[in-house]
Amino acid sequence: MIEIKNLSKRYSDGTKALEHVSLKLKKRVTCILGRNGAGKTTLTRIMSTQLKPSSGTVVINGLDIRDDVDEVRGRLSSIPQEVDPWDIASPEEHIMMYLTARGIGRHEAKRYAEESMKELGLWEVRDKAMGDLSGGMKRKCFVAMALASQAEVIFLDEPTTGLDPISRIEVWAALRKIKGTIVITTHYMEEAKELSDEVVLIDKGRPVMQGSVEELLRKFKGKVRVEGPAGRYRIGGMHISYLTTAAAKRLVDKGYTIKQVSLEDLFIIHGGGLIEG
Ligand SMILES: Nc1ncnc2c1ncn2[C@@H]1O[C@H](COP(=O)(O)OP(=O)(O)OP(=O)(O)O)[C@@H](O)[C@H]1O
Ligand SMILES: [Mg+2]
Known part of the structure; x- marks a missing residue:
């Protein structure tokens, strides 16, 4: 279980990236969602x-991450949004x-490395220089590191991406x-739906919603998404409303399109700057 207690982050230039965030993450997989700049990476x-x-x-x-840094680090593994591999x-x-830096013996490490590389389709390129791999392969290599780590929390x-x-x-x-336990950030709604037991939606440094996808979509029960020239929410030139099927x-x-409601619609109704009523 991860307990976030009244967490705030203000960067040295004054940007308030997180403001009084309190959350309990109790599920096996939590997906953190939110628009660009919402504060996901900071958190x-x-x-x-x-x-x-x-x-x-x-x-x-x-x-506690303040009092037990070394102990906490030994139990978790993390993959940053941007990482530079060592090309050679x-x-x-x-x-x-x-x-091995995490204290896993060579013999076991070899086995975990092999398993994770096979699982992620990296086995064929295991001996290539990182600098010669595609961007996606490099990304998968870092995911493989976390998977192989055997950490309690990832x-x-x-x-x-x-x-x-x-x-x-x-x-x-x-x-x-x-x-x-896995905490993952993503911009892919399908991924959040596939993987998460719970999602947390962050908007401008504050959590605005937490729950299972099923639970959160319940507020749209019986409704469909309607896109067209007019409606309740506006994104650029398009308007969106949530109406009963009838x-x-x-x-x-009259030129409107009907769509099924999805996680994306939670972003729309929770605003986030570009959207106007
Ligand atoms: N090192 C930094 N110094 C100053 N401000 C920063 C720094 N890093 C991030 N920020 C700001 O903090 C806010 C949150 O950024 P963060 O990277 O946490 O967002 P994010 O939700 O991960 O976005 P994205 O989906 O684009 O990755 C943004 O306003 C961002 O500009
Ligand atoms: Mg980010």
Whole structure:
């Protein structure tokens, strides 16, 4: 369990990235969602002890990130949103270095590395230099490091950004096998739906919603999304409303499109700047 207690982060230039965030993450997989700049990376970096909060704290499985930094670090593994690999080393060398630095013996490390590389389709390129791999393969290599880590808690900041559809499915399948706690940020609604037991939606540094996808979509019960020239919410030149199927059908002839409601609609009704009523 991860308990975020009244957490705030103000960067040195005055940007308030998080404001009094209190959350309890109790589920196996939590997806953090939110628009660009909402504060997802800031929150993930603080939880994984890479960034100090301005105030408040986080308690991970009973350990406070302020008091027990070393102990907490030993129990978690995290993949930042942007990472630079060491170009001349191979995927296998990256994973081996990471695991041995975490105190895992060479013999076991080799086995974990092999498992994770096979699972993520990296086995064929295990000896290539990282600098010669595609962007998506590099990304998968870092995901493999976290998977192989055997950590109690894994933080993944946009692990599947830039991955092809097959690679994404490989990552999902690998994540499903992990027994520990996983906190993942994503912009892919499908991914959140596939993977998460719970989602947290952040808007401008504050959590605005928490629950299972099913639970959160219940507020749209019996309604469909209608897109057209007029309506309650506006994104650029398009208007969106949420209406009963009967009401929506009456608009079809007038150039409106009907769609099923999805997680994306939670972003729309929770504003976030560009959207006007
Ligand atoms: N090092 C920094 N110094 C100053 N401001 C920063 C710094 N890092 C992030 N910010 C600001 O903090 C806010 C939150 O940024 P953060 O990277 O946490 O957002 P995010 O939700 O991860 O966005 P994205 O979806 O684009 O990755 C933004 O306003 C951002 O500009
Ligand atoms: Mg981010």
